[in-house]
Amino acid sequence: METAPRDPVTGPIVLGAPGCVTPLGASVEDSFSAMHAGRCGLRPQTFPGTEAPVHVGRCDESALTGSGRRAQRLLGAAVRQTMGGLSRSLRTLPRTAWILATTKGDVRALEEGRPEDAELPLFARRTGVALGLPGTPIVVSNACISGTLAVQLGAEMIRAGEADHVLVTGLDEATDFVLSGFLCLHAIASGPCRPFDDHRDGISLGEAAAAIVLTRDTSLFRHGPIATFLGGGMGNDANHISGPSRTGEGLVRAVQAALRDADLSAEAVTHVNAHGTGSVYNDGMEHVAFTRLGLGHAPVNSYKGYFGHTLGAAGLVEALVAVHALRQGLMLRSLGASSSVTLQGLDVLHEHRHTQGRTLLKTSSGFGGCNAAIVLHA
Amino acid sequence: MKPIAHSRFSAGVFTVDGRILAEPSGAPEEALRTAYQVLAMDYPKFHKMDRAAKLAVLVAEPVLRVARERGADLAEATAVLALSRSGSGSSDMDHWKVRQDTGLASPAVFVYTLPNIGVGELTIRHGIHGPSLCLMTEGPDSPESVMAARLLRRDPRVRWLVCLWSDIFAARFEAQAVLFGPDDDLPNQADATTLFPSTP
Numbered sequence: 001m002e003t004a005p006r007d008p009v010t011g012p013i014v015l016g017a018p019g020c021v022t023p024l025g026a027s028v029e030d031s032f033s034a035m036h037a038g039r040c041g042l043r044p045q046t047f048p049g050t051e052a053p054v055h056v057g058r059c060d061e062s063a064l065t066g067s068g069r070r071a072q073r074l075l076g077a078a079v080r081q082t083m084g085g086l087s088r089s090l091r092t093l094p095r096t097a098w099i100l101a102t103t104k105g106d107v108r109a110l111e112e113g114r115p116e117d118a119e120l121p122l123f124a125r126r127t128g129v130a131l132g133l134p135g136t137p138i139v140v141s142n143a144c145i146s147g148t149l150a151v152q153l154g155a156e157m158i159r160a161g162e163a164d165h166v167l168v169t170g171l172d173e174a175t176d177f178v179l180s181g182f183l184c185l186h187a188i189a190s191g192p193c194r195p196f197d198d199h200r201d202g203i204s205l206g207e208a209a210a211a212i213v214l215t216r217d218t219s220l221f222r223h224g225p226i227a228t229f230l231g232g233g234m235g236n237d238a239n240h241i242s243g244p245s246r247t248g249e250g251l252v253r254a255v256q257a258a259l260r261d262a263d264l265s266a267e268a269v270t271h272v273n274a275h276g277t278g279s280v281y282n283d284g285m286e287h288v289a290f291t292r293l294g295l296g297h298a299p300v301n302s303y304k305g306y307f308g309h310t311l312g313a314a315g316l317v318e319a320l321v322a323v324h325a326l327r328q329g330l331m332l333r334s335l336g337a338s339s340s341v342t343l344q345g346l347d348v349l350h351e352h353r354h355t356q357g358r359t360l361l362k363t364s365s366g367f368g369g370c371n372a373a374i375v376l377h378a
Numbered sequence: 379m380k381p382i383a384h385s386r387f388s389a390g391v392f393t394v395d396g397r398i399l400a401e402p403s404g405a406p407e408e409a410l411r412t413a414y415q416v417l418a419m420d421y422p423k424f425h426k427m428d429r430a431a432k433l434a435v436l437v438a439e440p441v442l443r444v445a446r447e448r449g450a451d452l453a454e455a456t457a458v459l460a461l462s463r464s465g466s467g468s469s470d471m472d473h474w475k476v477r478q479d480t481g482l483a484s485p486a487v488f489v490y491t492l493p494n495i496g497v498g499e500l501t502i503r504h505g506i507h508g509p510s511l512c513l514m515t516e517g518p519d520s521p522e523s524v525m526a527a528r529l530l531r532r533d534p535r536v537r538w539l540v541c542l543w544s545d546i547f548a549a550r551f552e553a554q555a556v557l558f559g560p561d562d563d564l565p566n567q568a569d570a571t572t573l574f575p576s577t578p
Contacts, residue, residue, distance in 0.1 A: 049482055107470070111474065115470070119514075120465060124514070136521070139514040140512070140513060141492070141512055142510075157529065177470075234510070236501040238501040238507050250507060253507055257533070369501060
């Protein structure tokens with residue numbers, strides 16, 4: 001009698017079969033190639049109530065696949081890439097969980113007068129059915145750290161024996177709902193955002209979807225895993241709901257917890273892909289936190305100058321691109337940052353740089369004062 | 379599984395460990411105001427919050443007072459799990475209405491259009507720097523909520539855990555909070571579906 005291959009129950013937790021759609025491409029490879037070529041996916045658009053154009057990163061409609069709501073098609077395009085990278089169907093694998101990280105899901109439904117359809121649990125359940133995803137979705141909505149936190153949660157589920165395989169997804173659209181809000185906060189940059197630049201003046205919004213599978217079973221991936229999960233942590237500023245702690249309290253705790261979880265010292269980190277929104281206060285907070293943490297040696301960048309702040313998807317999509325870059329032996333420049341004199345002590349990447357290092361620290365920070373960090377080995 | 383403390387707040391009744399603390403009637407706004415007065419919170423920032431944040435802060439107040447009495451290290455050793463179905467739905471509607479009516483938006487409204495902001499207000503009020511997780515669930519009883527609570531407790535920093543269900547939309551609201559301490563077991567069975575006692 002033939003027996004099914006037994007999934008390993010020990011060994012490292014790995015990530016594989018990445019999928020994503022960004023304003024720069026319909027895959028991690030395409031997005032990375034565009035970024036490597038120095039392209040910016042932020043485009044000026046007029047917006048009612050503002051005189052100057054606003055730069056926004058929008059995904060090419062041709063990249064969206066399937067039917068249904070636009071948010072579902074955006075997520076579906078990323079998920080299908082991931083499914084295509086698996087040697088077995090997630091639908092038939094036992095003990096498989098699905099996490100959706102998002103801040104606003106299908107908030108367009110609310111804009112269209114159907115607020116009940118914008119409720120995140122309902123949207124996630126419908127999306128799972130539409131995309132044929134396994135089980136009841138676990139919906140993480142922790143502001144802009146959702147994507148990073150979802151990776152950490154997925155890894156913890158496997159560690160704790162709650163699941164053997166976890167599909168982690170992230171999604172957010174650039175909507176009028178969100179854009180009008182950030183405009184009223186005077187948080188939008190005057191041009192494409194410039195994270196970690198001395199003259200940064202705000203954020204640019206973007207949209208993206210991303211997907212990845214976490215498991216201990218490397219045979220699940222047709223092309224092998226892309227990274228190993230080493231650790232994760234989270235911390236709160238307990239300071240202000242819409243402004244970061246000036247002293248980086250929550251981010252310091254999140255990174256310390258992630259490094260402790262990974263059993264690594266700060267010196268072991270070879271690259272930091274930061275939140276880097278381009279706002280004066282966020283990037284300043286990260287400067288303080290990274291300095292306190294002794295991370296000045298690790299080259300730091302932000303991808304938001306390439307495709308904007310993709311909110312609940314940001315942590316995941318940025319981690320996937322950063323891992324891909326490290327596997328090419330590269331750290332990408334922080335687009336928009338030409339001078340970082342005021343961030344003394346940080347090694348901001350003003351140009352692409354070759355590296356042999358593979359230990360990535362990915363950080364995210366969000367409204368409510370929440371912060372998350374994960375450590376991956378690419 | 380019995381938490382150290384349990385509070386429950388819904389239309390007409392606010393209980394702590396099954397004892398009636400208040401019987402606030404009227405619209406949600408009035409009930410929230412009454413509960414605030416009964417709890418004698420003296421926290422001016424409360425009045426700037428949206429309804430969802432007020433509900434979360436109010437229902438958590440009694441259990442976090444118990445945590446302080448028990449000597450909990452709220453700053454470094456306490457985690458928060460927040461569950462909601464509607465999340466920021468009320469403020470989402472308010473933000474969009476302002477947008478449609480005026481063509482602009484209100485900063486004071488927009489900052490509450492995320493489901494985790496109530497947790498943020500809670501961490502600010504009580505100085506909680508530990509981990510927090512905000513999940514959107516169909517109801518207070520769900521396997522993922524029990525699992526998430528167990529996962530938060532695996533963090534070596536965490537000795538105290540506050541679990542919160544708070545949901546408010548239009549005229550409907552309900553909320554519960556429970557406190558687990560260092561010696562409390564969480565439901566271990568795989569099919570466990572609730573963190574909240576069934577007592578009224």
